[in-house]
């Protein structure tokens with residue numbers, strides 16, 4: 001592992017220790033994938049990291065022995081079998097610890113039963129959002145990785161504009177997007193590609209179907225890729241052939257709501273105020289009810305993470321947050337429109353990660 005990477009993990013562990021102290025914990029244990037990736041660089045499917053005041057211990061099984069040796073940052077690395085919690089308890093790693101924080105939002109009932117059995121109920125302290133709130137502010141290396149993920153999706157969008165044709169099914173188009181993501185170096189799609197055309201456009205999360213693309217219909221494309229563990233997320237709505245004047249008008253409303261919300265982004269702004277900028281515009285235009293979801297969300301190691309950009313959010317934007325701005329208008333039995341960009345929050349504004357144009361594209 002490179003020294004620079006090691007330093008990043010050391011900084012993050014130091015932040016966890018600070019929070020442990022703040023919450024009166026002598027240790028913190030996690031088996032959740034984004035947390036392990038963030039705190040020690042592990043990207044496999046079975047692991048456990050214990051952080052104490054002095055040391056970090058990572059447990060996994062034989063399948064990840066090699067990658068653990070080369071790419072996990074921990075003071076001690078233990079390759080074992082069966083339940084990792086049981087192995088750690090058998091080897092007395094929990095014996096000297098008295099208050100062990102675990103992530104209550106990321107632990108199943110079954111996991112908790114195992115922890116209770118091998119660690120003891122008295123020692124276990126539920127915590128919430130410790131790693132998640134650290135993760136909401138991205139460092140320079142994370143922003144570089146995110147930019148690469150967004151560049152890939154921008155390229156994919158540019159490429160597929162050239163192949164969209166009436167008669168093609170939504171599924172064929174979604175397969176082209178997935179194929180191109182991987183061809184351009186992404187590990188995977190961020191989520192099942194959303195291709196919602198014509199009347200299906202009113203389903204905000206309409207994953208691709210066997211419906212064929214038709215002339216004079218909108219197609220909402222919401223997709224992203226996974227690159228270096230980080231997610232990209234973008235939405236564009238395009239039209240095959242000339243749209244009706246109603247379609248143009250509603251597109252203009254969504255674009256206005258999207259752009260004006262972006263323009264208000266900077267650190268210190270309340271997330272709910274950002275949400276209401278978009279909502280006031282759609283409501284004034286008579287489409288308040290047709291914009292039924294929140295304005296956006298944080299993106300990073302998870303596709304949806306902090307901060308929340310929603311009417312009831314109590315989050316305040318901070319420099320280094322990476323957020324989507326994605327208003328939409330969905331008119332049942334007619335069409336739907338959504339436009340989504342992802343921005344990096346800065347002190348006096350923002351940097352945009354999505355480079356694709358957002359003026360209406362007529363194919």
Ligand SMILES: [Mn+2]
Pocket residue numbers: 233234324326340
């Ligand atoms: Mn999104």
